[in-house]
Amino acid sequence: MNEIATQLYLISPPDVGGDFPQRLERALVAGKGLVTAFQFRVKGLDQHEAAALAEPLQAICAAHDVAFIVNDSVALAKRLGADGVHLGQGDGDPREARAELGPDAQIGVTCHASRHLAMDAGEAGADYVAFGAFFDSSTKDKGDAERPEPELIKFWANLFEIPCVAIGGITPQNCGPLVAAGADFLAVSGAVWNSDEAAAIKAFSDAMQRGAAVADRD
Numbered sequence: 196m197n198e199i200a201t202q203l204y205l206i207s208p209p210d211v212g213g214d215f216p217q218r219l220e221r222a223l224v225a226g227k228g229l230v231t232a233f234q235f236r237v238k239g240l241d242q243h244e245a246a247a248l249a250e251p252l253q254a255i256c257a258a259h260d261v262a263f264i265v266n267d268s269v270a271l272a273k274r275l276g277a278d279g280v281h282l283g284q285g286d287g288d289p290r291e292a293r294a295e296l297g298p299d300a301q302i303g304v305t306c307h308a309s310r311h312l313a314m315d316a317g318e319a320g321a322d323y324v325a326f327g328a329f330f331d332s333s334t335k336d337k338g339d340a341e342r343p344e345p346e347l348i349k350f351w352a353n354l355f356e357i358p359c360v361a362i363g364g365i366t367p368q369n370c371g372p373l374v375a376a377g378a379d380f381l382a383v384s385g386a387v388w389n390s391d392e393a394a395a396i397k398a399f400s401d402a403m404q405r406g407a408a409v410a411d412r413d
Contacts, residue, residue, distance in 0.1 A: 201374045201403055203396070204232040204360055206266075206384040207252070211237060216251045218392055223259040225393035229400055230259075232301075232380065234281055236266035245271055253277065262301060269295050279303065279322070284312070289319040303360065308343035310350065317357045324351070325382065328363020329373065332385070345376040352377030367398035374406025 203226055208215070223230055233256050235249050249265070253275060256263040264279045265272035269292045272280040279301030280292055289302050296302070303323045304316035313324040326343045351359045358379035365373065366386040373381060381403070387395040 200407065201378050202232075202380050203230045203399060204234065204380040204382040205230055205387060206234045206362075206382055207236050208384060208388040209237065211235070211248050211252060216255060218388070219252055219255050222387060222392040222396055223255065223261055225396040226400075227259070229396065229403075230261055232262040232264055234264045234266050234382070235277075236384075242268070242271055242274065246274055249275055249277075264301060264303065272296060272300070281305070281325070289316060289321045293320050305362075308341040308347060310347070313351060313355075313359075317355060321357065323358040323360055323379070325360040325362050326351070327361055327382070329361055330364030330366075330369055332362075332364035345372040348373060348376035348378045352379075367395070367402040370399065370402050371406035371409065374403050375409040377410065 205222060219233070233252070235252060237245055237248060240248070245268075249271070253263045262278040264281050265275065265277045266281050267283060267286045269280050269287055271277075273295055280296065281303040282289065282292060283305045284307075289304055292302050293300065301322045302320065303325055304321045306312040306316060306324045306326055308326060313326070316324050326347055329343055348359060348361060360380040360382050361373040361378040362382035365381050365383050370381055381399070383399065386399070
């Protein structure tokens with residue numbers, strides 16, 4: 196059996212209330228050893244409301260040794276003592292986030308399909324860069340951004356030590372080329388939360404195993 200170097204980075208759905216904490220628990224149990232990060236991505240709430248929703252999810256992640264990353268908001272990440280923050284291109288400078296959150300925080304930066312943005316992020320101290328959207332996505336607005344290709348992942352993985360995350364519409368059916376190209380993480384949301392969590396994680400594991408086998412042959 197081929198070792199899967201790629202890991203899963205779960206991104207929350209828009210609604211994290213109700214039974215979502217139980218769903219997250221099931222996903223992390225099913226993804227033990229495969230899911231290593233969870234991003235809290237909730238829009239349109241004030242910081243107090245967001246913190247109230249985040250705290251039980253953060254505790255679940257901590258119990259499973261899964262990094263809890265806050266999307267966009269350095270202030271919320273600091274308030275929660277989160278493991279890190281993910282910054283879009285308009286969400287602030289990684290250097291400033293580092294100053295606020297400390298040396299141990301994991302700071303990621305969205306880089307779309309741009310090698311230049313990724314290299315700038317690396318120079319600014321980012322712990323990982325995210326490329327995408329690779330496919331149509333309900334959570335990642337493509338807008339006018341260029342659609343990246345798996346070759347961008349291969350380029351980055353061959354030249355840089357900073358991990359890269361592939362994001363945007365990724366499913367068990369289309370993730371193979373990204374795994375084979377050398378993505379360190381697959382950021383996934385709808386493909387997990389719009390179905391049975393455990394079954395979806397198992398499907399990703401199988402598909403990623405096949406992608407790793409292709410990489411071994413290349």
